Amino acid sequence: MNFSLDIHDLSPNSARLCLAVEQFIHGQLGFDRASRLLLAVSGGADSSALALILRILAPRLGLELSAMTVNHGLQPDAACTAAAAAAFCARLGIPCTTRTADVAGMAAREHLGLEEAGRHLRYAILAEERRAAEADFIVLGHHCADLTEDILMRLTRGSGWPAMAGMRARDDSRHLLRPLLCCKPHALRSILREYRFVWREDISNTDMRFKRNRMRHAVIPLLYKENPSLDSTMADLWRLAQQDRDYWDKTLAEITARHSWKKDPQGLCLPKEMLQGLHPAVRLRLYHKAVSSLIDGTNGTCHGQARAGTLTALDTALQAGRGETRFQLPGGIEASIHKGSVYFCLPGKLVRHNTMS
Amino acid sequence: MNFSLDIHDLSPNSARLCLAVEQFIHGQLGFDRASRLLLAVSGGADSSALALILRILAPRLGLELSAMTVNHGLQPDAACTAAAAAAFCARLGIPCTTRTADVAGMAAREHLGLEEAGRHLRYAILAEERRAAEADFIVLGHHCADLTEDILMRLTRGSGWPAMAGMRARDDSRHLLRPLLCCKPHALRSILREYRFVWREDISNTDMRFKRNRMRHAVIPLLYKENPSLDSTMADLWRLAQQDRDYWDKTLAEITARHSWKKDPQGLCLPKEMLQGLHPAVRLRLYHKAVSSLIDGTNGTCHGQARAGTLTALDTALQAGRGETRFQLPGGIEASIHKGSVYFCLPGKLVRHNTMS
Known part of the structure; x- marks a missing residue:
């Protein structure tokens, strides 16, 4: 490793980003020191930044990291992308496993869209690997722009409240953590650039056959014009929903105890x-x-x-x-x-x- | 009057529409028989249908109706539109008052957008007229597509829950009723066509300087492509929010009583x-x-x-x-x-x- 992973050697912006993630981990995720985390990496910017930031924070939080990348086999260069993700982890000294998933096969078998089949299969493989690696949590690279997309998609689909306001930062039933929900995507790219790390743009992110991409590229830019702080506004709504979820969990626990x-x-x-x-x-x-x-x-x-x-x-x-x-x-x-x-x-x-x- | 306002003489579709409004009034609005209602009419399709439907239901529900139209003075034909609204009410036998509002003046004085100033001034004049006419409620013609727009606008602006899920069907503090929230706009136009009633299209509805119109014409059509039943989905969310509002009202009342x-x-x-x-x-x-x-x-x-x-x-x-x-x-x-x-x-x-x- 010919670069420093000490937070004191970072630029002020990157140090601030890492400390914001650390604070989010303490405030919203609250997992124990010395946790074993399995990072889901894809070679894209978000999960590469996830690996980098958690690698920087690992000594401070006593984390033991491993990673996994899933080759979906959907694009011609899928194997290449998976290899790049593994190489990225190797540079950070994080052991990384590669697994292959037959998304197209599952989609055909279970009559699902490619997007949905990919998500189910990826989570299933990650869950398997987490148990095998005896990790406490699977860690995902979702950030605040993903949260905005997620809220819009859930709203459109008909989720109720508080489910509507988006994914959990910590989901104990599925052993998931999302420590980057407080981060803006451009900040994640900045820290990668500071290290001169390259990432691969997932070409499927521009494929307008996927609902998520239609939301991202067509709907959300229009809403940004109405409210340039849309991500912060959605993050506020998300925090309110987490609070309400906790309220309902406690209220229902009292009822089911009676x-x-x-x-x-x-x-x-x-x-x-x-x-x-x-x-x-x-x-x-x-x-x-x-x-x-x-x-x-x-x-x-x-x-x-x-x-x-x-x-x-x-x-x-x-x-x-x-x-x-x-x-x-x-x-x-x-x-x-x-x-x-x-x-x-x-x-x-x-x-x-x-x-x- | 050379047409029948008896519900038994309507086409099946129009009768169904009127009965759906009657059911919504019983289920969601629950006001007393023999209420005096002040209808806000503009000459547009929504408020014309409101006047027609309530005129049909009036004998069944024991309603006493009057109407008011506000000339905003914003368009060259504003006086003409107000006169058309008054003439429409006259055909239905509903007494109608016309008032003039200096929206542009208020917007300049209070540094508000035209849209916001128009809304505040219209409600203020309606409130004045309601007190003068000793009416129990002001009745507005908002329908389920307005609800969808309203939810999107509140979401974008940063309203919390349950405020996010839209306007109230009955607002006792402002003496407002919205009995058409269960209706689709095309059904409202159909009943007007059945009576061969004409309405005026408000040209400001296509003015993209207004946020509501940008939502209506640019954002919402994209969401409809994702979910063709978007209005029903938003109506479900609205119902959930009304239920939660009631829950919080009761929970807070217990606390403020202690x-x-x-x-x-x-x-x-x-x-x-x-x-x-x-x-x-x-x-x-x-x-x-x-x-x-x-x-x-x-x-x-x-x-x-x-x-x-x-x-x-x-x-x-x-x-x-x-x-x-x-x-x-x-x-x-x-x-x-x-x-x-x-x-x-x-x-x-x-x-x-x-x-x-």
């Missing part, structure tokens, strides 16, 4: 006594929690996020005493009402109202 | 005992409620809506025990912290920490 729900391999039941007397806003969050709990329990074979409108319709049916309506939720989960209790049933399972209630 | 805040002509104080032990998500809503209460008390001389980010920064300062920071809120309101209590002070007033706490 009246526990009933779970079996077929599904989950929210008993009548639990739902009675609750404000509709609380019931809605209980439904969300129940669906997430079911989805989390399938270890990735079932995925998706319930639209706010579907769960509201379920609650309207409950309030109106309409017993026999069934509601289709993402991942093939089915919701139904029986004698004032609400049932969520996994795909292909038969709900047994009698044994569960 | 520990009341202190209000005097200078401003308002949230005492330390009230704030202690509350979740940050609750404290944030208390700040919002306090600011709204101050703004409402000024009878329109002070307006605006606090950005989520500013109130979060105030709360962070409170938690960190930073006493001497001051925060500028909309309408010139200033927030400050003193010995664990939070003060909101009206513009030009001096906060007196000692007498209030």
